[in-house]
Amino acid sequence: MTTHTLTAGLGLKPQHFDAALACTAPGLWFEVHPENYLMEGGPRLAWLQAIRAQHPVSLHGVSLSLAGPDAPDPLHLRQLAQLAARIEPVLVSEHLAWSRAGGHYLPDLLPVPRTRQTLARVAANISRTQDVLKRRIALENPSHYLRMDQHEWSEPDFLQELVRRTGCGLLVDVNNVHVSATNLGLDARQYLDQLPVADILEIHLAGHSADASLPGLLVDSHDAPIAAAVWELYQHLLARTGERPTLIERDGNVPAFDVLLAERNMANTLLQPAIAAREELPA
């Protein structure tokens, strides 16, 4: 199954249900956090199934804790597999981060030193997830706020090695690259240039904000329009990747559906040269 027929999509918000269901923009797709749909039944699940009947849907997990101390929670994995069987998602993704320890879940994407030991554990957890779901997942680069001297690998090299060991793909969050590069003083373009281009299955775009009390710190807040610098990085990445499914995330200060759709259409416009290039290739 190729995933490259998707164009630009939107994170799905409950308040946009009617507009999302009715929207007929070509190539439009939606992404949800599966954690919000791990119930046994009821109207919310029916709602997602109704959307799925009209549009492709991607499941973007935030709590499998692939970089955590433990293997993925078997109950959580089973529920995720059940949801995937119901929804038949076009993509499934997770993060290079942790959020579970000692039986507790922490609703955040926490950092971990990129060491040889971490690599082995994350690779095992990705493989376990892919085995249960019986499909390839895409792994997303998180936003970083802290300098960590214990890293033995750069993040692009670490991600590439995980791809090599597990066969997973990558979800490149361009906003996270920008936020992390700003916070840690790294070169965002160099980071993007080091990623294995053929394994990039999806791209995320989102807005960020300046921390209220720490000057110079950017927070991956998803509560604002996409910044100009992130649009530029997106175009830089597209020049390498060509057309890739691109998803716009918005979780705070959520505007009307039409406003988000306009932002999505901008990403779609930037994707068009890549689509045209693909169509010009001989069959």
Add this chain to the structure above:
Amino acid sequence: MNAPEQRYYDAFLQALFEGQSDDPTVGALLAQPAFAVYRNTVFKGCVDALLANYPAVHRLVGSAWMESAALAFTQQHLPRQASLIAYGEGFADFLRTLEAAAELPYLPGVAALDRCWTESHLAADDPLLDVSALHAALAAGQDVSLVPHAASRWHHDAQHPVYTIWNANRRDDGPSELDPDWQGEGALLTRPQGDVQWQSLGLGGIHFLEACRDGCGIASAADQALAHEPGLDIAQLLGQLVLAGTFTSFH
């Protein structure tokens, strides 16, 4: 996993919750001001989930009070499931222990009804009772046991008019002034056709449903209902419950 690796996670958790660490790796992270981003995000995620799952309590007490109570709850009861859609089990009991809630003695009952709504909303899609089959069984003189639908919830408060208060505060456009009769009240929440619906339910009805849940036949459940509410019209009660979609089957 070897000991130094496990220590990193343990130390990170300690740094998040206690703001201190003896571990040099995590200590170096905690020393950076940006560590606060993680602490803020973790607690905000839990608090926001509680605010979303207890909207009537939130409306009654206001944001500052609710956020303070939610943060105190979160510090004692971290999420144990990946999904926060059902986070907050036990919040009603927690409110009973909260000194600041002592002046609002009806608040735990309102929280219990918010919890009933969440559980009903998330429950499995059971079929609804085959009413004609039930009529046939009753007409044939069988004493059947009614099985509550997975999405049916009920709650009764012996002292406070919690249904009236909760019903008025479940919606943003509910009345701002209430003058209920100050006596105990109960409620039934069901999900007959998609969305959660609710109605008042007296003490007899509550005991009837408790008996059904425990597997009692209708005759025994009726006895228990009448013991708590003498003179209750059982046929009318049964009609009310069936119409609300309270049951999935009988045996």
